Amino acid sequence: MSANSFLETAVTIDTLEVAERTFMTRLRSPKIAPAVTPGQFLMVSFPETSDPLLPRAFSVCDASGDTLSLLYVAVGRGTRRISRLMPGEPLILNGPLGRGFPEMAAGQKVWAAVGGSGAALIPILSRAAVKAGSNLHFYYGARTRRHLVPFNDVTGVHHATDDGSEGFHGNVVEMLKKELQAGTPDILLGCGPTPMLIAMQKEFGNRVQTYLSVETPMACGMGLCQGCPVKKAGEKDYHLACKDGPVFKSDEIEFEMQP
Ligand SMILES: Cc1cc2nc3c(=O)[nH]c(=O)nc-3n(C[C@H](O)[C@H](O)[C@H](O)COP(=O)(O)OP(=O)(O)OC[C@H]3O[C@@H](n4cnc5c(N)ncnc54)[C@H](O)[C@@H]3O)c2cc1C
Ligand code: FES
Structure with missing residues (x-):
């Protein structure tokens, strides 16, 4: 554990279903919540059980005072169990871990492309942008409007859906390509499934x-386990996603999976 991370038994406040199969759980976590920066993650496990055997990684969706939240799609053992936690029930958190996004600056024009569980980063990035005085816009893609989480307190969110049921008809990378014809941000952030990140690296990595x-x-x-390798760009060596990332400059990494 690094000097700035904690092993903490957090207490469930509540859980809401916020979109199709997508849940937000708020937890009281007085040590970790004040220490988190956008893009850092937690390892989450359940007390007094080895099911699931391994902890699960989650981005911190938002953190304010002694409270933090997780946003997740209930797809498997870990996420289904978290979604069933009752108020007052404990969850073991280890974090904040890893290297998050760079600090935003006043007046800086920042665009963030988010998709899938990457949407978890919207509230915490938005909070950081307001604090820094930067100009942040989100390009948020989902399969359909039913899969979009409504972040009512966040401004500057532009939607894309694969079926055209809300916002731009197409994926988030196609939407960004169009936006980039009219203007360019100072920095571009990407959080989402690997094929989306590969497309972003290919389309925008050399321009922004x-x-x-x-x-x-x-x-x-x-x-510790060496189980999260990410290839270093132009080298035979590997970064570790958990320690050197999970946020990398696009030109630091090479994706080995084809889109
Ligand atoms: C740094 C980091 C941050 C992460 N942040 C988040 C986050 O904020 N929110 C979040 O939901 N997840 C996040 N994940 C993924 C998370 O760690 C789990 O892998 C995921 O939530 C599934 O866990 P599970 O125990 O429910 O499913 P498992 O029981 O581990 O898997 C069940 C099945 O679901 C499949 N599966 C896993 N993820 C998905 C998915 N997203 N969509 C469809 N099928 C899937 C698996 O391949 C498997 O077949 C993050 C992962 C990393 C490495
Ligand atoms: S997850 Fe174990 S080294 Fe990264």
């Missing part, structure tokens, strides 16, 4: 300073 948050599966989250 781009930072990508990778979703490499993790077992320990702390640089």
